[in-house]
Amino acid sequence: xxxxxxxxxxxxxxxxxxxxxxxxxxxxxxxxxxxxxxxxxxxxxxxxxxxxxxxxxxxxxxxxxxxxxxxxxxxxxxxxxxxxxxxxxxxxxxxxxxxxxxxxxxxxxxxxxxxxxxxxxxxxxxxxxxxxxxxxxxxxxxxxxxxxxxxxxxxxxxxxxxxxxxxxxxxxxxxxxxxxxxxxxxxxxxxxxxxxxxxxxxxxxxxxxxxxxxxxxxxxxxxxxxxxxxxxxxxxxxxxxxxxxxxxxxxxxxxxxxxxxxxxxxxxxxxxxxxxxxxxxxxxxxxxxxxxxxxxxxxxxxxxxxxxxxxxxxxxxx
Numbered sequence: 181x182x183x184x185x186x187x188x189x190x191x192x193x194x195x196x197x198x199x200x201x202x203x204x205x206x207x208x209x210x211x212x213x214x215x216x217x218x219x220x221x222x223x224x225x226x227x228x229x230x231x232x233x234x235x236x237x238x239x240x241x242x243x244x245x246x247x248x249x250x251x252x253x254x255x256x257x258x259x260x261x262x263x264x265x266x267x268x269x270x271x272x273x274x275x276x277x278x279x280x281x282x283x284x285x286x287x288x289x290x291x292x293x294x295x296x297x298x299x300x301x302x303x304x305x306x307x308x309x310x311x312x313x314x315x316x317x318x319x320x321x322x323x324x325x326x327x328x329x330x331x332x333x334x335x336x337x338x339x340x341x342x343x344x345x346x347x348x349x350x351x352x353x354x355x356x357x358x359x360x361x362x363x364x365x366x367x368x369x370x371x372x373x374x375x376x377x378x379x380x381x382x383x384x385x386x387x388x389x390x391x392x393x394x395x396x397x398x399x400x401x402x403x404x405x406x407x408x409x410x411x412x413x414x415x416x417x418x419x420x421x422x423x424x425x426x427x428x429x430x431x432x433x434x435x436x437x438x439x440x441x442x443x444x445x446x447x448x449x450x451x452x453x454x455x456x457x458x459x460x461x462x463x464x465x466x467x468x469x470x471x472x473x474x475x476x477x478x479x480x481x482x483x484x485x486x487x488x489x490x491x492x493x494x495x496x497x498x
Contacts, residue, residue: 188220191235193298195242200299201325202246204310206495210295212249217244227436231323236336243322243340250318262412265403265485266310267492268459269296271441296495301444304329307461307485309359310443316355323348323357371464372439372446374479378462379437379448385426387419394418395465395480405489421484432457449496461485 187189192213195324199209216238220228231237257264303309304325313321319341326332326340334345334352341348374393381389404410409431415421429435436451442461450458463483487493 191238196295196298206295211309212245215245236417240340261406262419263401263403266438268487270440308463319349323351327352368403374464375446387422390422391418395482398482402486407488410488458488
């Protein structure tokens with residue numbers, strides 16, 4: 181059975197979407213997909229012609245490569261300085277403005293497509309969702325992403341994991357329970373209002389306003405990859421977080437805060453001297469049952485994820 185180059189190349193977008201959700205890194209996702217393609221073209225032509233579904237073959241190989249990478253992730257995390265967070269993604273309009281110039285060898289529309297521009301932004305790539313998936317075992321994550329997100333039957337998931345379909349069904353159910361513990365997020369419109377208030381209070385260095393916007397039990401996690409001034413451990417409590425945010429603003433005169441879509445949801449991008457220095461995501465929860473909320477649109481920030489590692493900010497370069 182013949183397989184055209186266009187048919188094989190057309191699988192790349194879907195494969196990168198699968199790999200990013202498995203790995204939480206657009207760069208690693210691209211590497212995994214390139215490795216899968218290299219293995220495809222390393223097959224003898226006669227063997228390739230025997231494969232009835234090249235797309236299914238590439239998905240299986242890509243997923244197995246990601247599974248191996250997830251298996252070694254614990255050792256890599258142990259060597260990582262501070263907390264590790266998934267790589268934040270801009271939306272397409274942001275990438276169109278910044279990403280092409282940031283990618284080595286890219287020359288406008290003629291340059292190679294960056295993986296960040298090929299990832300579909302939906303609930304399964306929000307920072308909150310990806311952080312929850314970090315708590316799964318590698319096998320749980322593969323079973324959940326392939327079956328629950330991409331709707332692959334358990335028979336195909338079993339081929340990837342080398343387990344029975346029944347075992348894969350149990351893995352996906354276990355992963356689903358982890359996801360189910362997350363609180364239902366606020367709709368995007370209300371979330372954008374809260375993020376805007378946070379930006380204004382942060383820019384004004386208004387500790388009281390920030391405390392009013394933050395849940396008393398909120399947690400801030402920063403990923404600096406060793407960058408100076410980045411908190412190495414999560415900061416807990418609205419008051420402590422508010423003072424930390426103001427301290428950051430004090431240390432960076434002229435810090436510019438921009439409202440941007442981060443992994444498909446409203447977030448903030450901080451720029452200093454024209455360069456992006458951090459990308460921040462927020463988990464915002466409805467608190468209409470709380471009586472002491474004044475004009476905070478009946479919602480508060482419960483989690484903040486701030487990525488400062490320059491290696492993870494390349495798609496955001498301006």
